[in-house]
Amino acid sequence: MKGQAIDRFAATLPAETRASVYQSTKATHEKRTRLLFDQFADPDRLRALAGEIKQHAIENLDTYLPQAEARLRANGAQVHWAGTAEAACAHVLRIMRDRGATKMVKAKTMVSEEIELADYLGRHGIEALETDLGEFIIQIDHDHPSHIVRPIIHKNRREIATSFEREGLGAYNDDPATITRRARHHLRHKYLAADVGLTGANFLSAESGRIALVTNEGNSRFSVAATRCHIVLVGIEKIVPRDRDLGLLLNLLGRSATAQDLTVYTEFISGPRDPAQPDGPEEMHVIFVDNGRTEVLAGECREILRCIRCGACLNVCPIYRQASGHAYRSVYPGPVGAVLSPLLLKENFPQKADLPKASSLCGACHEVCPVNIPIPDLLLRLRARAKEENVPSPGTPPMGPWALLASQPTAWRAALVAGRALNVLPTRLIPVPALQAWTASRELPGWRGGEFRRWLKARRRPAPPAR
Amino acid sequence: MTDDRESILSRVRGALAPLHERAPLPAYDSEIAVLRSLLAGRDLAELLAERMRRVNGLALTSPAAVVAHLRAGGHRHGYCDPALWPELAPHFADGFTVETRFDRTRVDEYAFGITRAAGAIAESGTIILKDRTTSSRLGALAPWVHIAVVSRADIFGDVTQAVAALGEDRNVVWCTGPSKTADVEGILIEGVHGPGEQIALIVP
Amino acid sequence: MLNRERTPLTGRRVQLMATCLCDAFYDDVAAATVEVLEHAGVEVAFPEGQTCCGQPAFNGGDWPASRRVVRHTVRTFAGEDPVVVPSGSCAAMLFHGAVLEFEREPDAPAVEALGRRTWELADYLVNGLGVRAWPGRYPARVALHRSCHSRGSDSVAAALTLLRSIAGLEVVEFGEPEQCCGFGGTFAVTFPHLSGAMGQLKLDHVRAAAPDVYVSADMSCLMHLGGLAAREGRPIRTLHLSQVLRDALRGGEAKP
Structure with a gap:
């Protein structure tokens, strides 16, 4: 196959999908920007500050993780540590088996996607039902999410209506309100029949052991209102030092993700339900998940661990808008995914070393990131790593000969003159792949190598500037 | 089943050891995230x-307004916090069925829920x-309408104060409007899993 | 966003980095840059040994190759005089990219020092020299391309300051100005479909605004957009900012 996988994927994406991805990411990005700049005199200062807080947190995980653990235990929660995806899945399975539980309702959590929890539990005879509307549709379609916040951004209402009809959720009806009502009715009985509710955590305060969890639909809330056991999967990078830091980060998260001051449901959970409360879990388990994060922490791209999964970088990214999320072959698509996904593969990095190349390095992702992650710099570091590890990269011109030329001025000037051949030879006859790729869709301007230098000399000859 | 606590913490320490210095926790005033101009001089x-x-x-500011709203929406069967009901009951005339215990086996029967915020x-x-x-x-979650009874004195100005x-x-939950989704083609639909109507009854 | 610590300016003597693109294709842009700088009372030196800033290899991931070129550039632009370059992209390479790839190199301080005295043209004129108004006349509707390497720098505001000050010139806005045009260096040839699709979007927005000229501080973006438009048989008129500034001194657009 010729060329880069993401480029090929984008080229074959149905026009309708591309149009809907483009329209909705653009709309969300514009709303986000208007909101932040309407409300704050200097949103960039907020982003920088939030980035510093998160950077401090990840560079002090050795202090904060045990602190959060101790607080959670004191609050009556049980804490488990999982080094790998398998270990995290096994913890969940054991907790369920210990309770004789067979049914789980799942809120949307990226880390559960990352460790492929639902499939694992399914193989072990446990029904793990997605409750976020988008994730539910992904699950019944055996599909994959294509956006961190909007998992079915690539689907249209007709496809969804067809899926609902197939699943026995009513006769074909593609009205979004009807689709939502049907899911509401179907899923609330599932919550009430479930033994365990599983959620992620957007933040974990080391100070209080409080987990902050946001959803717009209220599915995480229903999961912890209807079930008797709450399992929380939390990536170890989710930690923040103090509760007061949650205020700043929540303010940025809702605005960056969906252009809301706050996400509709923001939950702060630090333990099992209060004894006076009739509903909700009597047991709470928090699983700290590593799964490659400590390797990222040890490397030069550790800033990516600041990420709060808002999706703003996807929404603004011109590549994501053209290619959609599945192009990235990863749970985490878009700019953040192009950094995180190859890193989380550890020694299998080469499998996704092409992702950091799929960027024009335009910097829009850095400009919108609520925790100010210098994503382009990290993409560049990963490109350098791929080159060091000799990962093949189709279509990338070799730079060695060029560097040689560009460090020898005499040869450089000769090449400037020699380049005039481009003006007379038909480009299709010149076997330089980069030239072929350029001229496949664009004209090449006329070669005028050395003309400027001649002009300058001629101009200065009559009256050399006095020194 | 082994737990990976020690191995994870050891990897964390190993990853951080080469850092010459660690990023400091920035000092900041939480005021930075407060919409002060919105709040200035407002009740x-x-x-x-x-x-x-x-x-x-x-x-809404009166139980009568709540009752009128529920009547207009055809919401006649609901749940109410037993501690609130004695005061509210007189406002609910004929035609309403209000229970003070939420029976989860009949979850679909409740059209509204009244709880204290x-x-x-x-x-x-x-x-x-x-x-x-x-x-x-x-x-407070399952019925289509949720009415939260809020005392005026318990209203915070901003998010920062509420975090403090x-x-x-x-378990603390902040509810900002009705449950909603834009998953289907980006179209806003309210009342996904939680209430389709989120109402505050502000009382003195 | 990018590293931007600068050595304060003292004299009015600069070294011109013409860029490899102007050296090979766009000699008039380099010439216009010289004339514009001289009009502003600046003495322009042109170090003959210059080649390229090293960005292609840096972006391509071949940092050893890029460092080789950057080291040559550091040697070529020796001394204390500021370096002015008619490209936000090459300027950003020197004050940000090169610094990144030299993090662990012993000669990093020399690279950082070069970065601190490197200026994009409009930035130099407005924020370095304090030029607030450009003389002459240029009766045309002009749309300004926001090249991505100027993101977060002072260059876009500087270019707008200059353009808006020119008699007869009207700056016209267009949709999604902050979106990348899809050039991206080697990206343009490694991801030709994506690059072309991004370029088409940009062209759609620009054509909708119907400017007389599409102006940029970077020829690379214009080479891509102009090349796409020409291939379609619907060419757009593109000029570098320096050409507009020079032509304003001559009283208006040089008719093609």
Whole structure:
């Protein structure tokens, strides 16, 4: 196959999908920007500050993780540590088996996607039902999410209506309100029949052991209102030092993700339900998940661990808008995914070393990131790593000969003159792949190598500037 | 089953050891994230009502208005916090069935739920529920209409203040408008899993 | 966003980095840059040994190759005089990219020092020299391309300051100005479909605004957009900012 996988994927994406991805990411990005700049005199200062807080947190995980653990235990929660995806899945399975539980309702959590929890539990005879509307549709379609916040951004209402009809959720009806009502009715009985509710955590305060969890639909809330056991999967990078830091980060998260001051449901959970409360879990388990994060922490791209999964970088990214999320072959698509996904593969990095190349390095992702992650710099570091590890990269011109030329001025000037051949030879006859790729869709301007230098000399000859 | 606590912490320490210095925790004033110009000189109950409307919520100031709203929507069967019911009952005339225990086996029968809010946030139009003050998590979540009874004195100005007042309760939830989704083609639909109508009854 | 610590300016003597693109294709842009700088009372030196800033290899991931070129550039632009370059992209390479790839190199301080005295043209004129108004006349509707390497720098505001000050010139806005045009260096040839699709979007927005000229501080973006438009048989008129500034001194657009 010729060329880069993401480029090929984008080229074959149905026009309708591309149009809907483009329209909705653009709309969300514009709303986000208007909101932040309407409300704050200097949103960039907020982003920088939030980035510093998160950077401090990840560079002090050795202090904060045990602190959060101790607080959670004191609050009556049980804490488990999982080094790998398998270990995290096994913890969940054991907790369920210990309770004789067979049914789980799942809120949307990226880390559960990352460790492929639902499939694992399914193989072990446990029904793990997605409750976020988008994730539910992904699950019944055996599909994959294509956006961190909007998992079915690539689907249209007709496809969804067809899926609902197939699943026995009513006769074909593609009205979004009807689709939502049907899911509401179907899923609330599932919550009430479930033994365990599983959620992620957007933040974990080391100070209080409080987990902050946001959803717009209220599915995480229903999961912890209807079930008797709450399992929380939390990536170890989710930690923040103090509760007061949650205020700043929540303010940025809702605005960056969906252009809301706050996400509709923001939950702060630090333990099992209060004894006076009739509903909700009597047991709470928090699983700290590593799964490659400590390797990222040890490397030069550790800033990516600041990420709060808002999706703003996807929404603004011109590549994501053209290619959609599945192009990235990863749970985490878009700019953040192009950094995180190859890193989380550890020694299998080469499998996704092409992702950091799929960027024009335009910097829009850095400009919108609520925790100010210098994503382009990290993409560049990963490109350098791929080159060091000799990962093949189709279509990338070799730079060695060029560097040689560009460090020898005499040869450089000769090449400037020699380049005039481009003006007379038909480009299709010149076997330089980069030239072929350029001229496949664009004209090449006329070669005028050395003309400027001649002009300058001629101009200065009559009256050399006095020194 | 082995636990990976020690190996993870050891990898964390190993990863951080080469850092010459660690990023400091920045000092900052939480005021930076407060919408001060919005709050300046405003009555918090009025601002809460205004900000709730912005997120498609509704603030009412009398039990009679609540009853009228429920009647108009055809919501006749609901749940009410037993501690609130004695005061509210006189306003609910004939035609309403109100239970003071939420029976989860009949979840579809409740059209509304009335519970006490621990507070509210004016800046964002948010209702605050806490385990110790909410009589039933499900009663506040499952019915189509949720009415949260908020005392004026419990309204915070901004998010920062509300974070500072999270307190000892092990479960606090902020509700900012009705449950919603834009998953299907980006079209906003309210009432996905939680209430389709989020109402604050502001009381003295 | 990018590293931007600068050595304060003292004299009015600069070294011109013409860029490899102007050296090979766009000699008039380099010439216009010289004339514009001289009009502003600046003495322009042109170090003959210059080649390229090293960005292609840096972006391509071949940092050893890029460092080789950057080291040559550091040697070529020796001394204390500021370096002015008619490209936000090459300027950003020197004050940000090169610094990144030299993090662990012993000669990093020399690279950082060069970065601190490197200026994009409009930035130099407005924020370095304090030029607030450009003389002459240029009766045309002009749309300004926001090249991505100027993101977060002072260059876009500087270019707008200059353009808006020119008699007869009207700056016209267009949709999604902050979106990348899809050039991206080697990206343009490694991801030709994506690059072309991004370029088409940009062209759609620009054509909708119907400017007389599409102006940029970077020829690379214009080479891509102009090349796409020409291939379609619907060419757009593109000029570098320096050409507009020079032509304003001559009283208006040099008719093609």
